[in-house]
Structure formats: C-alpha cells, structure tokens
Amino acid sequence: MASERCTPLAESWDAVLDRLETDLAAVERSLAERAPTESDVEAAQLRTWVPPRGLGPLPDRLIDRARELAAAQARVAERLDLLHTATAHQLSALRSLPATPPRTPVFVDVRG
Numbered sequence: 619m620a621s622e623r624c625t626p627l628a629e630s631w632d633a634v635l636d637r638l639e640t641d642l643a644a645v646e647r648s649l650a651e652r653a654p655t656e657s658d659v660e661a662a663q664l665r666t667w668v669p670p671r672g673l674g675p676l677p678d679r680l681i682d683r684a685r686e687l688a689a690a691q692a693r694v695a696e697r698l699d700l701l702h703t704a705t706a707h708q709l710s711a712l713r714s715l716p717a718t719p720p721r722t723p724v725f726v727d728v729r730g
Contacts, residue, residue, distance in 0.1 A: 649694070
C-alpha cells in the first residue's frame with residue numbers, strides 16, 4: 619500500500635477541520651473568560667453539520683482528528699446546555715420577584 623499523500627481533497631478537509639477547531643477554541647475561550655453570550659450558545663448548539671460541497675469523503679488519515687473534534691464539540695455543547703439551563707432557572711427566579719418594592723414599611727421603630 620502506498621503512503622497517503624496530501625492531495626487537494628485532503629488539504630480541503632484539513633482547512634475545514636482547522637476552521638471547526640478554531641471556532642470551537644473561540645467558544646472555549648469565551649467560557650473560560652466570561653459567561654457565554656447568546657451568540658456563543660447558538661454557535662455551539664448541536665446541529666447536523668453538512669460538509670461544504672465537493673469535499674468528497676473524509677480521508678482516512680483525518681478520521682481520528684475528526685472524531686476528536688466531534689467529541690470536543692459535544693463536551694462544549696453539553697457545558698453550554700448546562701449553563702443555559704442554570705441561567706433560565708436564575709431568570710425565572712428573578713422574574714418571580716416583585717417589580718417594585720412594597721409600599722408598606724419594612725422596619726418599625728419600637729424605641730422612638
């Protein structure tokens with residue numbers, strides 16, 4: 619069996635995987651630096667990914683890399699989902715508070 623050379627097809631797949639890894643790294647950085655924004659959550663939501671047209675099948679030499687990337691994406695998506703759920707609970711609790719403070723006195727001066 620001849621050694622596999624980098625063909626234009628493999629290089630295209632390399633570029634696609636590079637871009638996906640860069641996007642994932644950006645989301646991971648945002649998680650480490652601050653609370654994720656809504657756009658971070660949307661970017662990391664699990665969706666069916668469709669490769670760009672004309673790429674052909676994934677070359678064998680990139681299968682392990684693609685699997686590792688998919689596993690990392692799933693971990694980040696799960697983390698974002700947990701954060702989304704926690705945020706939804708916090709917002710629900712905040713919404714249950716009265717919008718304005720009560721008009722009745724909170725403290726009574728019993729010594730005055």
